[in-house]
Amino acid sequence: MDPADLAAFLAEHPPFDSLGPTALETIAQGARVDRFADGELILDAFRNPSVEVFVVLEGHVHLWNDADRRAEGPDEVVAPGGVFGFSAMLTERSIGPRAVAAGEVVAVRIPAALAAPVFASRRGAGFLADIMSSARSRVPAAPTYSLVxxxxxxxxxxxxxxxPVMEVARRMTAEGQPYAVVKLEHGRFGLxxxxxxxxxxxxxxxPPSSPAHSVMDTSVPTTLLGDSAAEALLLLLDRDAEFLLVTDRAGGLRGIVCPRDFAISPTTAGVSLHEQLxxxxxxxxxxxxxxGIPAMLGxxxxxxxxxxxxxxxxSAVVDTLVRRAIGFVFARHPELSVDAFTWLSxxxxGRREAVLSSDVDSAAAFDGSVPDAEIARYRAAFGEVYQVLARAGLSGDEHGAxxxxxLFxxxxxxxxxxxxxWLASPVEHNGAMMTSLLVDGRPIHGDPGLPAVARVFGDLRRHPGTMRLLLQESLSKRAKLRPMRHILARQPDTFDIKRHALLPVVNIARWAALSVGSAALPTTERLRAASGSAMMPDEHANTLIEVFGVLQRLRLRYxxxxxxxxxxxxxxxxxxxxxxxxxxxxxQAVREISSVxxxxxxxxxxxxxxxxxSPEPAR
Known part of the structure; x- marks a missing residue:
């Protein structure tokens, strides 16, 4: 089906009928249309969580919503325009349904990354509420998220x-508000x-007579009406901001939210911990x-x-812990400037993929005015930062990065x-290892424009010999279930999910992003950026994206x-x-990674x- 026709079809059926043309076009471009024969299994989300939402285009689909009653007749029949698979997709759990084609069926598969935001909208929440109320005894409860x-x-x-600033302060005092918005041209705002x-x-x-625009802050992040509270919260955490402006689609100001608002929201219960930190x-x-962080995650x-x-x-909470630790330590060292360096995670x-077992790796970049002898004093203070982090339950490898x-x-x-x-001679000075570390760097304190080392590697394609060496290094850690020596030595049947499954995907994604000049940091974004190249065909990129998500989910849960x-x-x-x-x-994940x-x-x-x-050759 042509993407334009698919977008038009989705626009006529809930919950997609509330989306604008651009959002519908994006979904249609990323979706896949499949045909199923009579009696063919379309989905069994009792065995594995669905990573897609299905919409019936033609024909009818039989659904079983109870795993214990699969031997009986279907619980419902889904007609064209009907949606299924969203409960397992949203909860990431094997809660059904089982879907079988009743006659020939044409259905569209919409990846979770495109479908999930639809269900986080007001229309999506209403759709879920309607489904749950009409079939509460049969359909497992899918989560709804409050909106910002x-x-x-x-x-x-x-x-x-x-x-005048004096007038602004008077109004803030009279109305008991800790902020006032300065309305600027072209839908912009200051605070x-x-x-x-x-x-x-x-x-x-x-002077108190100074105009408001002379004191305002224009770096306040903005979110849109209709965005989920969870996504808005992530933006607030990531930017370490005090406030978040809320606008409508036309750019009109509709309100302001702050961390306290999230702390008292029932659908973000537990996240108030971030404000306490x-x-x-x-x-x-x-x-x-x-x-209390592990309990919050659970x-x-x-x-x-x-x-x-x-x-x-x-990952955002870890950023907050690091920033707070830096603040505590440098308050004890007034002779050192907290603004003289940029701290890189x-x-x-750095990739925003940290879990409870992750070490806090870091580097510091100083401006040119800091002499080498002074840097040694800063490094001693950084050691104290790690002592504070250790008190908070975070580890940093004593001999690591x-x-x-x-070196860092x-x-x-x-x-x-x-x-x-490193780019010219990656074999020397542990160049390959240092490159891998630094291209994952993300500034979380100080001047974000200061570190320039990562930008050096945007030129990697001009060094084919270096590309080859870095690829060999990236592929040196192979995906495998258990080393043969462990089996022969009859060691415990343990599996290192990071070393033998996740790290190979991370290494592939990092190299692939470098090879196409992408500055993306998260593994899945890097794979998407490199998708379609001769080395990383679309099919393999999509496989690794799916595998990485499944493994990270297992890792976090265990x-x-x-x-x-x-x-x-x-x-x-x-x-x-x-x-x-x-x-x-x-x-299965290890086999897929090994194959790639x-x-x-x-x-x-x-x-x-x-x-x-280069683009993947046409077949």
Whole structure:
């Protein structure tokens, strides 16, 4: 079916009928239309969670919503326009349904990444509510998310750019609000807050008669009416912001929300922990609040938030812990400037893929005015930062990649020079390893524009020899179930899900993104960016994206189980304690990853490096 025709079809059926043309076009472009013969199994979400939503285009589909009654007749018949598979997709659990074609059927598959936001909208929530009320005894409850609209308590104070600061402060006091919005041209806004007034007027001595536009903050993040509260919260956490402006689709201001609003929202229960961490007044206070992080993650997962979003929340919380630890330590060292460096999160934290077992890898980039002798004093302070993080339950490998070591604390110019050396000679100075670490770097404190080392690697395609060496390094860690030596030595039947499954995918994605010049950080985004190249065909990229999501979901779930059992979360999973379904999922995932690795290895032997990033040849 032509994408335009598919978009038109979806526009006539809920919950897609509330979407605009652009959103419908995006979904139609990313969807896949399949045909099924009479009696053919379309979906069995009792065995595996669905990663897609199905919409019937032609024909009828029989659905079974109860796993114990599959031998009986279907619970319902889905006609054209009907939707199924969303419950398992949203909850990421094997809760059904089982779908079988009743005659010839044409159905469209919509990937979870495109479908989930539809169900997070007001129309989607209403659709779920209708489904649940009409078939409550048969359909497992799917989660609904509150909208950011529901968090707006009252309209904000709005002032003109020329309004005197004294008048702005008077209105804020009279109405009991800690902020006022400055309305600018072209749908833009600035924000005047209590903290801004204290800094600019009381501390810096700006006259009270100064216009509002001279003190306002224009960096406040913005979200849209209709966005889910969970997504808005992630934006707030990621930007470490005090406030979030809420606008309508036309750019009109509709309200402001702050962390406290999320803290009291029933659908974001548990996430108030982030606000407690942000406002911790001592190291002891920070450690006390951090102890509740695993329970918060389990709560979010049980409430139906997708595992990749739960992991993103955790990564944002780790960012907050690091920032707060830096604040505590540098308050004890007034001789050192907290603004002289940029702190980079590396590894899984840098990619926003951290879980409970992840180390806090880091690097620091200094501006050119900081001499080498002074950097040594900063490194000592960074060691204290890691002591605070250890109190909060986060680990940093003593001999690993941390800003307290000379290799990972340099001036920006030194980082750039080192990156150019690694690019030219990756075999020397552990160039391949350092490249892998630094391209995962994400600034979370300081000037985000300071670190330039990652930009050096945007030129990788001009160095085919380096591309080949980095590829070999990326493929050196093979996906496998259990090393043969462990089997022969009759060691416990454990599986290291990070080392033998996830890390190979991360390495492939990192290299693939570098090969096409993408600056994306998350593994799935890197795979999407490289999708369609000779080295990474669409089919293989999609397979790895799906496999990575499944493995991360398993990893998070088992680490939360380990924590509840009183054990330290780790990446070692005892296979005999896993369900047969989870064991088969891991086995299939390892086979899929290994297959992609073998193909990439073969391509590298017979195709020139210059052609690796070229579009996949037509078949």
């Amino acid at each position: 609209d529901d968090l707006i308590v009252r309209p904000p104070i709005v002032v003109e750019p020329s309004t 005047v807050t209590d903290s801004v007034l204290r800094t600019r007027v009381l501390v810096e001595g700006l 942000r406002r911790a007044t001592s190291v002891e206070d920070l450690a006390c609040h951090a102890a 709560d979010l997962l049980s409430r139906g938030l997708a595992s990749n979003r739960v992991i993103a929340v955790y 590396l590894g899984s934290n 941390t800003a307290r070591h000379p 604390a340099r001036t920006n110019a030194a980082w750039r020079a080192a990156g150019e050396e 680490q939360l189980m380990q924590h509840r059992a009183g054990d330290r979360p780790s990446d070692l999973i005892t296979m005999s304690r896993m369900s047969s379904i989870d064991r088969s999922v891991i086995a 690795q073998r193909r990439m290895d073969n391509i590298s032997q017979f195709v020139p490096a210059e052609a690796w990033a």
